[in-house]
Amino acid sequence: MQNEKNKTALVFGGSRGIGAAAVERLAREGFAVAFTYVSRPDAAEALVEKLTAAGGTALAIQADSADPAAIRTAVEQAVAHFGGLDAVVVNAGILRMGPIESVSLEELDQMLAINVRGVFLAIQAAAVHLPEGGRIITIGSNTAVRTGHPGTSVYQFTKAAVAAMVKGIALDLAARDITVNNVQPGPIDTDMNAGAIEMLAGKSPMRRVGSPAEIAGLIAYLAGPEAGYMTGESITIDGGWVL
Numbered sequence: 001m002q003n004e005k006n007k008t009a010l011v012f013g014g015s016r017g018i019g020a021a022a023v024e025r026l027a028r029e030g031f032a033v034a035f036t037y038v039s040r041p042d043a044a045e046a047l048v049e050k051l052t053a054a055g056g057t058a059l060a061i062q063a064d065s066a067d068p069a070a071i072r073t074a075v076e077q078a079v080a081h082f083g084g085l086d087a088v089v090v091n092a093g094i095l096r097m098g099p100i101e102s103v104s105l106e107e108l109d110q111m112l113a114i115n116v117r118g119v120f121l122a123i124q125a126a127a128v129h130l131p132e133g134g135r136i137i138t139i140g141s142n143t144a145v146r147t148g149h150p151g152t153s154v155y156q157f158t159k160a161a162v163a164a165m166v167k168g169i170a171l172d173l174a175a176r177d178i179t180v181n182n183v184q185p186g187p188i189d190t191d192m193n194a195g196a197i198e199m200l201a202g203k204s205p206m207r208r209v210g211s212p213a214e215i216a217g218l219i220a221y222l223a224g225p226e227a228g229y230m231t232g233e234s235i236t237i238d239g240g241w242v243l
């Protein structure tokens with residue numbers, strides 16, 4: 001399906017996992033896609049090559065979402081390269097686990113910087129460029145609904161902050177016909193869960209974790225023309241984990 005010809009998207013944190021699946025899916029829908037990465041130029045390069053070989057247009061930008069200037073520059077680079085921006089997916093996020101007694105100030109600040117401040121700044125920088133009908137999609141987590149595991153307090157409240165954030169921003173941008181929605185995955189088969197997939201599958205009502213492609217399908221819907229009347233929402237996609 002190529003229904004988004006001549007549109008462009010920017011995915012923050014697109015080199016691996018859910019972000020990479022979103023990049024691929026949006027490219028399949030016809031978007032020219034820019035994406036950021038921070039630590040894995042090899043993965044970023046491989047993804048650009050894969051998309052280019054499939055006839056798509058992709059641009060990888062190294063930009064740490066903990067760095068406000070890098071976020072701004074990434075948006076400007078994407079806009080300059082493609083001549084505009086129609087959709088932004090803010091996926092970059094980190095998980096550092098540990099009971100409250102062991103959470104260091106550095107870990108706390110890092111999670112807040114990437115999972116909360118970075119999300120707001122990415123939206124703020126991108127919103128300036130989005131046209132009427134533009135799309136903003138964040139990746140939160142079903143832990144915002146039910147924490148589930150001890151040792152995830154900081155991660156959980158950063159994702160709850162994202163769910164709250166999209167509501168206020170959605171209202172700010174509604175008059176411009178720009179939608180802002182938050183996807184809340186449950187356990188997904190990515191590097192973030194390396195070594196824990198079997199344990200997580202065992203705890204899931206469906207006895208499995210989700211695939212990045214399943215999350216990318218929802219992202220593509222939210223980025224597409226049929227989702228224009230949904231805004232400020234957080235949509236949980238977790239195989240019934242929080243029910």
Ligand code: NDP
Nearest residue numbers: 013015016017018037038039040065092093187188190192
């Ligand atoms: P991965 O750890 O598999 O991949 C993370 C991606 O984000 C990589 O592309 C990575 O780039 C990029 N990234 C990480 N930190 C930064 C940063 N500081 N600046 C820019 N890019 C960064 O994560 P997942 O795919 O599992 O998760 C993606 C999102 O989904 C996160 O927000 C996560 O919290 C959320 N989520 C994940 C769930 C899961 O079960 N996996 C469940 C619920 C939510 P690089 O390759 O360069 O390191």
